[in-house]
Amino acid sequence: MSSDNEPVALPANQPRQFYRGGPAIAALRDADVAENGPEDWVASITTQFGAEEAGLSRLPDGRLLRDAVTADPVAWLGPEHVAEFGADTALLVKLLDAGQRLPVHCHPSNDFAARHFGCRHGKTEAWVVIGTSGPEPTVYLGFREDVSPEVVAGWVSGQDSAAMLAALNPVRVSPGDAVFVPAGVPHAIGEGVFIVELQQPTDFSITLEWQGFLAGPEAGHLGLGYDRALACVERRAQAVDDLVRRTRALTGESVDLLVPGAAPFFRADRLHVSGTAALEPSFAVLVVLEGAGTIGPVALRRGSTVVVPHAAGEVVVTGDVVAVRCRPPRVSSLGS
Structure with missing residues (x-):
């Protein structure tokens, strides 16, 4: 059994996803491409939404990291962290290789998640760009102008992908860029963008643009119905400069x-x-x-x-x- 007092190298952990990708992860790891493996969930104590085990990381000795942390949270997380969060890492890290543009979606806030899912964490996230391919690697981040709830609901009910994407701020990215995505802010990751993603440790996604991505609308609203789910959307315009940091030229330890x-x-x-x-x-x-x-x-x-x-x-x-x-x-x- 590995020690809970030393660093531990983790194997790949790539639960099946609905979108294409994965070659950039394989190239980074010098490994074979995993089928439907555009995401590697690293040090995860989080399951995919509705799953019992998919998404959880295993230590090399076979234990689930979740179980190891639960057994000795102070060793893993430290006493101050445990006093606030208990046996909860309060973090999920992923490698994400977008082999196609992801759908327009957003994530609930802490308050929304507490009310509707009984969970203390929403899903604020951040993307650290570590690779790109293609001529125009782009992410889409927040509405360019304020949008009314009626307009958002109309886009979703009509699955007007063009209107949804056009309403977002396009942001060209390159390695070294880091993008902060607050809960509620609609977003999409473009094809050819490879990131280290940090997020709160949940799998809550409200998918506004489900057609062509998910099996049906039921998979997009997490069982809430869109009338309720769309209340989590941040409809105010976003100032991209407040959310993006360009760090490629920065040096230091x-x-x-x-x-x-x-x-x-x-x-x-x-x-x-x-x-x-x-x-x-x-x-x-x-x-x-x-x-x-x-x-x-x-x-x-x-x-x-x-x-x-x-x-x-x-x-x-x-x-x-x-x-x-x-x-x-x-x-x-x-x-x-």
């Missing part, structure tokens, strides 16, 4: 990737290690983008995904490594 508004939900930084670097104690998920080295006793290479328990303490990274480090919010940031 640790580069903060996200805009300040993300702090109550999660943290992400890009590590540039040449030699050695000591990381402060924290539950963390590392995705290695370049290079090779070690973290504690674990070997690192391009494509490695590693979960670090809080009990590992001030863990040391050695070698020449570029990695995205994902962490839950600081407990002191809650409510800010």
Whole structure:
């Protein structure tokens, strides 16, 4: 059985999805392409919506990470985190390779999720772009102008994809860009965009544009009916500059990737290690983008995904490594 006091390298965890993608994940990992594998759920204690086990990460010794955290939450998460969240990592990390444009959708807020799903977490998320392909890699983020509830409902009932997409802000992206997506903000990820995604640990998606993507409208409203589900849509215009951070040119041992508004939900930084670097104690998920080295006793290479328990303490990274480090919010940031 692996120790809950040391970093652990995780195998791939690619639950079946409705859309195409996956070659970029395979190339990063130097592995075969998984069938219907456009997402790799890393260090996940979250199941796909309505599933009993799909989506959960397993440790190399066969235990579900969820069960290991439940058995010893303080070792995995630290006492302050446990005091606020219990045996809940408060974080889900994914690799997501969009082999086609994803549908226009949004996610509920904490309040909406509490009222309708009995869950403390909504699904605010962020995308750290680590690769792109094609001539115009683009994401779509928030409405360009305020939209009335009647207009949104009309688009959904008529499945007017062109109108929905045209109403959103198109944002060209390249590696190093980081996009914050607050709960409720409608969005879509374009074909050829490869990201490390941080999100609150749920699988709640209200799919406005279901036709051509899902089996039917019932799969798009999570059992609420669209009359109720569309209440979670943020219909106000979004200022893209407040949500996007361009970090490609930034250097240093640790580069903060996200805009300040993300702090109550999660943290992400890009590590540039040449030699050695000591990381402060924290539950963390590392995705290695370049290079090779070690973290504690674990070997690192391009494509490695590693979960670090809080009990590992001030863990040391050695070698020449570029990695995205994902962490839950600081407990002191809650409510800010």
